[in-house]
Amino acid sequence: GNSVTQMEGPVTLSEEAFLTINCTYTATGYPSLFWYVQYPGEGLQLLLKATKADDKGSNKGFEATYRKETTSFHLEKGSVQVSDSAVYFCALSVSNTGNQFYFGTGTSLTVIP
Amino acid sequence: GVTQSPTHLIKTRGQQVTLRCSSQSGHNTVSWYQQALGQGPQFIFQYYRKEENGRGNFPPRFSGLQFPNDSSELNVNALELDDSALYLCASSLGGGGLYNEQFFGPGTRLTVL
Numbered sequence: 001g002n003s004v005t006q007m008e009g010p011v012t013l014s015e016e017a018f019l020t021i022n023c024t025y026t027a028t029g030y031p032s033l034f035w036y037v038q039y040p041g042e043g044l045q046l047l048l049k050a051t052k053a054d055d056k057g058s059n060k061g062f063e064a065t066y067r068k069e070t071t072s073f074h075l076e077k078g079s080v081q082v083s084d085s086a087v088y089f090c091a092l093s094v095s096n097t098g099n100q101f102y103f104g105t106g107t108s109l110t111v112i113p
Numbered sequence: 114g115v116t117q118s119p120t121h122l123i124k125t126r127g128q129q130v131t132l133r134c135s136s137q138s139g140h141n142t143v144s145w146y147q148q149a150l151g152q153g154p155q156f157i158f159q160y161y162r163k164e165e166n167g168r169g170n171f172p173p174r175f176s177g178l179q180f181p182n183d184s185s186e187l188n189v190n191a192l193e194l195d196d197s198a199l200y201l202c203a204s205s206l207g208g209g210g211l212y213n214e215q216f217f218g219p220g221t222r223l224t225v226l
Contacts, residue, residue: 004153036217043115043201043217044154089153100144100167101215103153 002027004090006104013080013111021075021107023064023090031092033057033066033073034101038087047075047088080111115218117202123224129190132221134202136183142166143185144215145177146201154201160185189223197225 007022025031032051036044048057053068062077073090090104116135124130136143142161146154156169160179174190183204189196199222203215 006153041219043219044203045217046214049214091153100156100159100169101146101154102156103146105151105153 002031002092002094002102004092004102004104006090006107008105008107010108010110013109015082015111015113016079017111019075019077019080019084019109021088021090021109023073023075023104025071025073025090025092027071027092027094029094031094033064034091034093035062035064035073035075036089036091036103038089038106040086044089080109082111082113085109085111115202115204115216117200117218117221119221120219121222121224123226124192125226126192126194128192129188130192130223132187132189132200132202132223134185134187134204134218136185136202136204137216138183140183140204140206140216142205143179144203144205145185145187146203147171147196148199148201148220150198157187192225194225197223199223 004025034049035047037047038044048059050057050066056065064073064075087106087108089106091101093101118133144159145157148154157171158168159166163179176188179185199220201220202218205215
């Protein structure tokens, strides 16, 4: 089937630290991969996406590379800020399921000054 | 953007509930997700041009409607305690195509007592 496994949180980092949130997936077809972010009291916002192998999605200093050989899509940021504190969700969508998204359980990030 | 109402709702077991969503203007696809506490969103179903276009692993007592004015409803009959969750609506353009971004609302928090 289709599923996403994320690194469990919560994660607490100091400002300007390096961030990695691991994400691996299983898919019956050829998926597109996404990272969504959820700030407190808000809905999910698309952070970045990659639609084919070796693609790198990037936005707001965050990056993730679609690795088909390791079925992974790890999220990274070189220097986190307090404003990055949120819950991050890895997700996939496979063409044979229409636009159904499969989400991971989320990783809570807290950045302290 | 995408709006949802009400923000919070408390019901008792066995009752029925209707949640509402107003899609982003011009979007013809709406998806509904259930997000239990500490979990990622789970796909309930999707509507495209007022027809159901995919369904997740949810029983028939979860039903929906999509209206011409970009609004939609999620109806849940015979509420159970496990239905307590955050319900998210997401709209997109173009029949839920694989590469179309889904825009999420802030959600409705349903508590079943």
